[in-house]
Amino acid sequence: MADELKVAVLISGRGSNLQALLDACAKPGFPAAVVRVISNVAGAYGLERASRAGIATEVIDHRGFAGREAFDTALDKAIRATGAQLVCLAGFMRLLTPGFAEAWSGRLINIHPSLLPCFKGLHTHRRAIEAGVRIHGCTVHFVTPDLDDGPILVQAAVPVLGADDEDSLAARVLAAEHRIYPLAVKLIAEGRVTIDGRSVRLARETAASDALLNPPE
Numbered sequence: 001m002a003d004e005l006k007v008a009v010l011i012s013g014r015g016s017n018l019q020a021l022l023d024a025c026a027k028p029g030f031p032a033a034v035v036r037v038i039s040n041v042a043g044a045y046g047l048e049r050a051s052r053a054g055i056a057t058e059v060i061d062h063r064g065f066a067g068r069e070a071f072d073t074a075l076d077k078a079i080r081a082t083g084a085q086l087v088c089l090a091g092f093m094r095l096l097t098p099g100f101a102e103a104w105s106g107r108l109i110n111i112h113p114s115l116l117p118c119f120k121g122l123h124t125h126r127r128a129i130e131a132g133v134r135i136h137g138c139t140v141h142f143v144t145p146d147l148d149d150g151p152i153l154v155q156a157a158v159p160v161l162g163a164d165d166e167d168s169l170a171a172r173v174l175a176a177e178h179r180i181y182p183l184a185v186k187l188i189a190e191g192r193v194t195i196d197g198r199s200v201r202l203a204r205e206t207a208a209s210d211a212l213l214n215p216p217e
């Protein structure tokens with residue numbers, strides 16, 4: 001555990017991406033460990049997933065704070081207390097303040113259900129269908145003060161099929177999310193990631209690309 005990258009995961013809901021991270025971290029040799037799961041929603045199913053995996057959880061209910069600044073200050077304190085070196089947003093449905101994003105700059109990542117910079121914000125699958133795109137997907141990116149806008153770390157594409165509705169497309173994208181979020185954490189934990197302005201450079205990029213093209217099932 002000593003050499004592994006310590007990761008805090010922030011959730012608000014079902015936590016299927018959290019589960020993907022927990023499953024990856026449970027594999028021998030995976031270079032990261034989830035040290036704490038924090039939710040702003042008390043009943044979030046992801047908390048149960050964390051407990052089942054033996055990971056400490058914490059609820060910080062945003063409704064108990066006067067405003068975003070106060071909530072983010074509490075969040076920041078709670079994360080620092082765990083010794084986490086990386087923070088993963090995994091369906092965390094709160095906008096973070098610029099101060100928080102800047103304090104964790106380069107150590108804060110998010111998974112978004114579209115191929116950014118397309119379809120920032122909510123209802124990405126419905127909007128992708130409405131826009132008639134043939135290719136949709138998901139993105140892991142570093143978080144900056146601007147919503148869904150930070151340097152892109154990993155992406156996966158899926159086809160949009162004629163028969164798709166929002167749910168079937170969401171399910172296809174979610175399966176891809178569960179592959180790329182652990183991959184993104186692994187790349188960071190292996191020290192292969194450098195942020196260069198708006199871009200992310202990957203050391204030994206070919207290997208990373210191979211992993212994306214041939215994702216482990």
Ligand code: GRF
Binds near residue numbers: 090111112174
């Ligand atoms: C995922 O689609 C993720 O991309 C988005 O919120 C959803 C969270 O799902 N940010 P889950 O809680 O990980 O199942």
